Amino acid sequence: MKKTNLFLMIFTVFVFIFLYAPMVIMVIFSFNEAKSLGVFTAFSLKWYEKIFTNTEVWVALYNSVWVGAVVTAVSIVLGMMMALAVTRFSFVGKPILDALILIPIIIPEITEALSLLVMYVFLNIPLGPLTVIIGHAAFDVAFVTVVLRARMAGYDRTVEEAARTLGANELQTFFRITLPVMYPAILAAGLLAFTLSFDDLIKTLFTTGPGFKTLPLIVWSSAARGGVSPDLNALSTFAISISLLFAVFRIRAEKKMRGV
Amino acid sequence: MYSVELDNIVKRFGNVAAVDNVSLKIRENEFFSLLGPSGCGKTTTLRIIAGLEEPDSGVVRLHGQDVTDVPTHKRNIGMVFQHLALFPHMNVFENVAFGLKMRKVPKNEIKDRVKAILEVVDLSGMEARRINQLSGGQQQRVALARALVTEPSVLLLDEPLGALDLKIRQHMMVELKNIQRRVGTTFIYVTHDQTEAMTMSDRIAIMKDGRLQQVGTPTEVYFKPMSAFVASFIGEAINLIRGRIQDGILTTQDLGQPILVNHGENSSEAYLAVRPEIISIDNELEGLDNILDGIVRDVIFKGSYIEYRVEVGPRVFVVHQHSRALMQRNFTVGERVKIGWRRNEGAIIPSSGV
Numbered sequence: 197m198k199k200t201n202l203f204l205m206i207f208t209v210f211v212f213i214f215l216y217a218p219m220v221i222m223v224i225f226s227f228n229e230a231k232s233l234g235v236f237t238a239f240s241l242k243w244y245e246k247i248f249t250n251t252e253v254w255v256a257l258y259n260s261v262w263v264g265a266v267v268t269a270v271s272i273v274l275g276m277m278m279a280l281a282v283t284r285f286s287f288v289g290k291p292i293l294d295a296l297i298l299i300p301i302i303i304p305e306i307t308e309a310l311s312l313l314v315m316y317v318f319l320n321i322p323l324g325p326l327t328v329i330i331g332h333a334a335f336d337v338a339f340v341t342v343v344l345r346a347r348m349a350g351y352d353r354t355v356e357e358a359a360r361t362l363g364a365n366e367l368q369t370f371f372r373i374t375l376p377v378m379y380p381a382i383l384a385a386g387l388l389a390f391t392l393s394f395d396d397l398i399k400t401l402f403t404t405g406p407g408f409k410t411l412p413l414i415v416w417s418s419a420a421r422g423g424v425s426p427d428l429n430a431l432s433t434f435a436i437s438i439s440l441l442f443a444v445f446r447i448r449a450e451k452k453m454r455g456v
Numbered sequence: 457m458y459s460v461e462l463d464n465i466v467k468r469f470g471n472v473a474a475v476d477n478v479s480l481k482i483r484e485n486e487f488f489s490l491l492g493p494s495g496c497g498k499t500t501t502l503r504i505i506a507g508l509e510e511p512d513s514g515v516v517r518l519h520g521q522d523v524t525d526v527p528t529h530k531r532n533i534g535m536v537f538q539h540l541a542l543f544p545h546m547n548v549f550e551n552v553a554f555g556l557k558m559r560k561v562p563k564n565e566i567k568d569r570v571k572a573i574l575e576v577v578d579l580s581g582m583e584a585r586r587i588n589q590l591s592g593g594q595q596q597r598v599a600l601a602r603a604l605v606t607e608p609s610v611l612l613l614d615e616p617l618g619a620l621d622l623k624i625r626q627h628m629m630v631e632l633k634n635i636q637r638r639v640g641t642t643f644i645y646v647t648h649d650q651t652e653a654m655t656m657s658d659r660i661a662i663m664k665d666g667r668l669q670q671v672g673t674p675t676e677v678y679f680k681p682m683s684a685f686v687a688s689f690i691g692e693a694i695n696l697i698r699g700r701i702q703d704g705i706l707t708t709q710d711l712g713q714p715i716l717v718n719h720g721e722n723s724s725e726a727y728l729a730v731r732p733e734i735i736s737i738d739n740e741l742e743g744l745d746n747i748l749d750g751i752v753r754d755v756i757f758k759g760s761y762i763e764y765r766v767e768v769g770p771r772v773f774v775v776h777q778h779s780r781a782l783m784q785r786n787f788t789v790g791e792r793v794k795i796g797w798r799r800n801e802g803a804i805i806p807s808s809g810v
């Protein structure tokens with residue numbers, strides 16, 4: 197009993213090292229005075245100063261945020277309707293639809309990205325923010341639907357019937373009962389959609405137009421240009437912090453969702 | 457005028473007729489129960505009255521008005537659900553106020569009316585509590601208050617006490633009946649528990665397989681069952697004797713002697729139903745219309761009464777005697793006794809109810 201506990205603990209520690217060592221190294225060296233990655237000479241914020249005075253970074257951040265916001269809104273609305281459809285109504289082909297929702301989650305991202313590009317070219321749609329948004333949303337809807345569907349499956353619909361017997365029409369019931377009861381799940385799904393969009397590189401890379409860059413995109417392009425560099429470490433650390441923040445929000449929302 | 461009328465309601469789910477041609481007339485301010493075993497269609501009937509389920513055919517009338525096609529939120533009914541269905545994101549006040557808000561009642565009036573109804577259900581001062589901070593019995597009363605505060609013309613209750621433990625349930629039974637008297641509203645109460653139905657109801661409708669078996673007061677359905685099903689479903693035990701009736705005499709192969717009954721019609725097949733407490737037991741009996749010789753096979757002390765099982769020929773009769781009789785005399789297993797009853801105290805179940 198004791199032995200297995202010790203073994204499990206050592207094992208867990210190794211897994212954590214394996215998972216987080218690269219990130220920790222990157223974060224540490226983003227505060228390194230020297231340019232080299234070999235030795236840590238002194239603590240410095242100069243790389244952060246360098247990126248925060250760079251307007252390209254601010255524009256990219258702005259782009260990432262507003263694209264993320266639009267994608268989140270679109271995914272929530274579509275995902276909600278999708279989840280409602282598959283949990284409340286029975287129609288021909290429902291099991292197929294139910295399974296199809298999962299496909300964007302399981303196929304490789306590069307395939308999604310390429311297929312998007314092929315479609316845009318085929319339809320002759322000029323690449324730019326719109327195509328990025330469509331690309332992100334088309335796949336984030338799947339994640340949102342899965343989260344909301346799980347919540348709805350465990351949701352007792354008699355509260356809606358109770359509202360009906362108390363004089364609420366269908367619309368009032370939806371806005372005063374269904375939506376508020378679903379709210380933690382919607383929040384969790386929304387934060388997930390935002391994080392997915394905010395972190396996305398591959399789909400953005402394939403579907404963006406000239407001059408439209410998001411945060412992951414400038415990280416990638418500067419890495420491609422000059423290899424790893426301290427200012428890139430700082431930029432990535434910054435991007436990770438934002439994602440982390442949203443992840444914390446999401447976990448809290450999910451906890452609340454299970455609590456209700 | 458009737459509070460609720462159902463005319464030939466039919467509702468099928470696939471092959472199952474959940475409600476099979478049910479007609480009912482429920483009076484104003486009546487405490488009316490729908491009683492029956494699980495799956496007999498009670499909930500479905502209630503949901504049809506509420507408009508939550510659409511009947512395949514038939515008419516629903518509330519206060520004489522045909523509401524068959526009127527949506528739920530326009531029917532002015534109240535409903536207490538089996539699992540209460542309180543709104544988890546609202547506190548007690550908001551839950552109770554919901555129906556008034558939907559009716560656009562002014563804010564001040566909402567406050568007063570919520571306060572008043574919470575007093576009725578004995579929850580004063582609990583307004584700000586969240587639902588998950590209440591005990592089962594308190595949640596029960598919130599659900600009741602929420603349904604009553606809009607002053608519905610009829611209150612529908614679907615096994616509202618099912619989730620409570622015995623003590624609170626007994627308490628709530630008395631409470632419910634008191635509340636019903638105080639607010640003066642028609643209550644339609646669904647339950648599979650005969651004690652609940654018997655305790656509270658003015659009248660009871662007994663259902664089986666989607667069909668109405670009998671409608672009557674608790675004493676009527678108890679002492680005058682109209683079918684073998686009602687006879688055995690209601691009460692703890694009953695003695696059913698099957699036979700043919702000719703000129704007020706029931707003959708049966710089981711018993712060597714004719715049984716006198718109060719029944720004018722002749723019938724080739726009928727049941728005589730005799731409640732255990734109707735039957736007298738003693739070593740010598742006189743002055744009763746039907747007296748049989750038997751042997752005591754079982755004696756079970758049940759507190760306020762004693763249950764004897766008395767063998768008469770191939771039959772066993774269940775006889776209940778008030779415990780007070782123990783002070784004088786008790787009968788032991790194997791003892792020879794006489795059992796008897798008056799002809800007008802048994803009920804005849806006509807051939808249609810066999």
Ligand SMILES: Nc1ncnc2c1ncn2[C@@H]1O[C@H](COP(=O)(O)OP(=O)(O)OP(=O)(O)O)[C@@H](O)[C@H]1O
Pocket residue numbers: 469472473474492493494495496497498499500501648
């Ligand atoms: N939505 C539904 N879909 C299919 N069948 C249903 C549905 N609702 C009820 N039924 C069936 O109709 C019959 C009556 O159901 P109902 O819920 O009215 O019974 P009940 O008397 O309330 O039973 P219980 O005491 O178990 O609550 C049952 O056979 C049930 O399986």
Ligand SMILES: [Mg+2]
Pocket residue numbers: 498499500
């Ligand atoms: Mg039921």
